Structures are given as C-alpha cells and as structure tokens.
Amino acid sequence: MLRLMTPGPTRVRENVRMARSLETTNPDLDPEFYDFYKDTCERISELLNTKNPAYILSGEGILGLEAACASLTEPGDRVLVIDNGVFGRGFADFVRIYGGDPVLYSTDYQMEVDVNTLKTYLEQDHDFKYATVVHCDTPSGRLNPIQDICPLLKSYGIITVVDAVASMFGEPLFVDEWQIDIVCGGSQKALSAPVGLTFLTVSPAAAKVMQERKHPVASFYANLTIFQDYYEKKWFPYTMPISDIYGLRAALENVRADEQIYERHRRVAGYVRDCLARAGYSIYGKNGFANTVTALEVPEGMTDQEIIEGVAENAGIMLAGSFDIFAGKLIRIGHMGENANMEDAKLTVEALLKVLSK
Ligand SMILES: *Cc1c(COP(=O)(O)O)cnc(C)c1O
Numbered sequence: 001m002l003r004l005m006t007p008g009p010t011r012v013r014e015n016v017r018m019a020r021s022l023e024t025t026n027p028d029l030d031p032e033f034y035d036f037y038k039d040t041c042e043r044i045s046e047l048l049n050t051k052n053p054a055y056i057l058s059g060e061g062i063l064g065l066e067a068a069c070a071s072l073t074e075p076g077d078r079v080l081v082i083d084n085g086v087f088g089r090g091f092a093d094f095v096r097i098y099g100g101d102p103v104l105y106s107t108d109y110q111m112e113v114d115v116n117t118l119k120t121y122l123e124q125d126h127d128f129k130y131a132t133v134v135h136c137d138t139p140s141g142r143l144n145p146i147q148d149i150c151p152l153l154k155s156y157g158i159i160t161v162v163d164a165v166a167s168m169f170g171e172p173l174f175v176d177e178w179q180i181d182i183v184c185g186g187s188q189k190a191l192s193a194p195v196g197l198t199f200l201t202v203s204p205a206a207a208k209v210m211q212e213r214k215h216p217v218a219s220f221y222a223n224l225t226i227f228q229d230y231y232e233k234k235w236f237p238y239t240m241p242i243s244d245i246y247g248l249r250a251a252l253e254n255v256r257a258d259e260q261i262y263e264r265h266r267r268v269a270g271y272v273r274d275c276l277a278r279a280g281y282s283i284y285g286k287n288g289f290a291n292t293v294t295a296l297e298v299p300e301g302m303t304d305q306e307i308i309e310g311v312a313e314n315a316g317i318m319l320a321g322s323f324d325i326f327a328g329k330l331i332r333i334g335h336m337g338e339n340a341n342m343e344d345a346k347l348t349v350e351a352l353l354k355v356l357s358k
Contacts, residue, residue: 002318005348007138007166007293007334008189012247016193019250020243027242031234038231040245043252044199048168048183050175052201055227056248058241061165061186063222064198066094068161068182070222072130072206074215075099080128080158084113084144085137086324087163095132098218103128109140109325112288115148122156129209130159130181136167139322141295141332143171143288147178154179159206165189165198169255170265170292170336181206187244190265190292192337193251196244200224265291268340272333275349281356284330292336295322297329299356304328307355315351 004011027033037056044054057063073079073095083089083106092102105121107113113133131153136143150160159181164173168183170190175183180203187197202210202224210217210225217223226237255261269291273283276296284295298304304321308331311317322330333352335345 002312002316003344003347005317005333005335005339005344006320007332007336008186009195010189010192010334010336011338012192012194013251013254013338015254016247016250020194020247022243022246024242024246027240028236033240033242034231034234036249037240037245040249040252041199043249043256044185045201047252047255048173048175048201049177050201052175052203054199054201055224056197056199056240056245057227058196058238058244059198059221060195061184061189061198064165064184064186064200065091065161065163067198067219067222067224068184068200069094069100069132070098070219071210071217071224072159072161072182073098073100074213076101077129078103078127080105080131080153082113082118082131082133082144082149083107084109084111085134085142086139086326087137088132088134091132091161091163100129109142110285112142113144113149115145115152118149119152122152126156126158128156128158130161132161132163135162135164135173136171136290136292138166138293138332139295139324139326140284140330141290141293142285143167143290145288146180147174150178150180159209166292166336167290169261170340171290172262175201187248187251190336190340191248191251191255193248194244196241197248265336265340268335268342268345269294271342271345272335272349275353279353279356284326292334292340294333294335295326295330296333296352298331302356304331307331307352310355310358311348311351314354315347317348317351319348319352
C-alpha cells in the first residue's frame with residue numbers, strides 16, 4: 001500500500017484500528033453506550049476549548065456542514081457566505097437547498113480573508129442570520145483568521161458556522177474564546193481516524209435559534225435539534241456506528257496525549273514549504289498558509305498526474321491533486337495528523353523534488 005501523504009483521509013494508527021475491532025453492545029439499548037458517547041463528546045469539547053456540547057453524527061465531514069445549515073436555515077434567511085476557496089463558496093449550495101438566501105462575500109483565493117475589509121463591508125450590511133467560513137480551505141491550502149472573523153461577526157449578533165474539517169487538531173481551536181457558534185470536524189483528517197464520522201459543537205445561541213424556528217427542519221438525518229436531549233431520553237435518531245465511535249475515541253486519546261501536536265504541524269508544514277520554495281517552486285497563495293496541507297503549483301510543462309504517478313512509483317508515496325477550479329493546477333501534500341512527522345515530510349519532499357526536476 002502507498003504511504004498516504006494526502007490531505008485526508010490520513011493514516012490510521014494501530015491502536016485506533018484495534019479499538020474498532022472491539023466487541024460491541026447494542027448502542028440503541030445499552031445505557032453504558034450513552035455514557036460512552038457522552039464522554040467522547042466531552043473529550044471533543046475539551047480539546048476544542050469549549051463548554052458547548054459536541055455531537056457525533058454518522059456521516060462524513062460534509063454531513064456536519066449540511067447539518068449546521070439545515071438546522072439553522074429557514075426559508076428566506078439571509079446568510080453571509082464567506083468565499084475565498086472552494087469549500088467556502090460551497091456553503092452557498094447548502095444554504096440554498098434549505099431555502100435560505102446566500103449572500104456571497106467573495107475575496108481573492110490567494111489570500112486569507114482580510115478582517116478590516118470585512119469590517120467595512122459589515123458596516124454597510126450586517127442583516128444576516130448566520131455566516132459561514134472555512135478555517136482551512138483544503139483545495140488551495142488557505143487558512144483563515146477565524147480568531148478575528150468570528151468575534152467580528154458576533155459583534156453584529158451574527159451566528160458563526162466554521163468548517164474546521166481540515167484544520168481541527170492540526171491548528172489550535174479556541175471555540176469559546178473565538179466565539180464560534182458551530183464548528184464542524186471530520187474523522188479522517190488531522191484526527192487520523194477512518195472516514196465516516198463528523199462532529200460539531202453547538203453554542204447556546206445557535207441552539208436557541210434552532211429551538212425558536214417557525215418552520216420545521218427540512219431534514220431528519222441532518223437535524224441537530226433531535227440530538228439535543230439524546231442523553232436524558234436515551235434515544236438516538238438512528239443507530240450509532242459504535243465501532244467507528246470506539247475508533248474515534250482512541251484517536252481523540254492520541255491527540256490528547258500528544259502535547260506537541262500543534263507545534264509539530266507548524267514545524268512540518270514550515271519545512272515542506274521552505275524546501276519547495278528554496279528549490280524554486282511556487283506554493284499557491286500570498287498569505288494564510290495552512291499547517292495541515294501544502295498546495296504546490298504544477299510547474300509549466302508538467303501535469304499533475306505525471307507528478308502524482310512519479311512520486312507513487314519512485315517512492316511509494318501518495319499525493320493528491322486538487323479539484324474544482326484548481327483541478328490540474330495544484331499538487332497537495334497532506335501533512336496532517338499521523339502524516340505530520342519530519343521523517344515522512346523529508347521522504348516526500350525528496351521524492352517530489354526528484355520528479356519535478358526531471
Ligand atoms: C475534507 C473536507 C471536508 C469533507 O469533505 P470531503 O472532501 O468529502 O472529505 C469538508 N471541508 C473541508 C475544508 C475539507 O477539507
């Protein structure tokens with residue numbers, strides 16, 4: 001099997017794989033599982049520095065984004081969609097599906113969102129029920145300063161939804177301090193558990209908006225209000241994927257035990273970017289470089305497939321291309337979670353430079 005250096009799914013450590021093979025109970029009926037689920041959710045909240053409750057949903061990261069939009073949006077609601085990347089813009093689709101009116105705030109994809117420019121914009125127009133923003137927009141490797149964006153939005157009473165699927169546990173997140181109402185994560189990125197789970201934390205303000213809806217949520221699977229008293233009622237809206245959650249718990253313990261986790265991501269990302277830049281190649285973008293993924297511009301005269309196949313054949317390493325407007329233009333190295341270590345970073349950079357220099 002190729003060594004994964006993709007921006008998710010990432011490699012899964014053995015103790016996580018072992019946890020997934022443990023004997024299971026009936027998660028609908030066994031009160032012990034409700035305690036285990038609640039405890040695991042509390043671990044998530046703790047690692048994200050928030051008192052807000054977390055919920056684990058059975059579905060890939062996209063479900064978390066959709067569930068946030070489904071549960072907040074009512075017909076006609078104006079929603080500010082902060083767009084400086086593919087996932088950023090993609091939120092508009094979820095808003096539209098649930099009857100909302102997405103207002104795109106589009107900026108240069110090569111730069112992080114500039115808070116002062118956003119501030120000027122909001123002075124003119126701030127009549128939004130909520131706003132969406134992506135922390136790390138993976139297809140282009142952009143990182144947004146949500147620590148400034150979310151408090152600014154909240155100063156206008158705008159609820160904030162942050163897609164942190166590709167940053168969570170690779171970049172620090174201070175959900176309470178940064179006033180993030182809903183933050184979404186996924187199992188297969190820096191957490192390094194297999195694909196299949198999404199989790200989010202919900203602030204009291206966001207929960208209140210959901211409770212006070214005039215129209216019912218136009219979804220069952222993506223309805224977050226159903227989860228709000230699962231523990232008291234000992235009832236989940238659907239049977240929880242217990243083995244996935246056992247694996248998730250082990251992965252969360254790995255993160256908790258790793259005191260250098262954010263420093264390690266910073267160091268590895270800095271190393272990868274520096275080596276490629278020093279060799280004369282261009283990293284996509286002008287600022288806001290994420291520490292979980294590096295997006296390298298495909299040099300003229302080469303194709304992304306040539307590079308990806310070359311690195312796979314020569315070094316047994318799997319890299320990723322990009323998609324949407326970046327298809328064919330960028331090569332992505334995922335140095336997140338288990339992939340983020342100097343040994344693999346060195347092997348990857350070496351192999352990549354060899355292929356690029358041909
Ligand atoms: C990975 C990811 C998701 C989940 O989407 P998939 O591409 O389907 O895995 C959502 N948002 C971001 C920013 C991601 O990187």
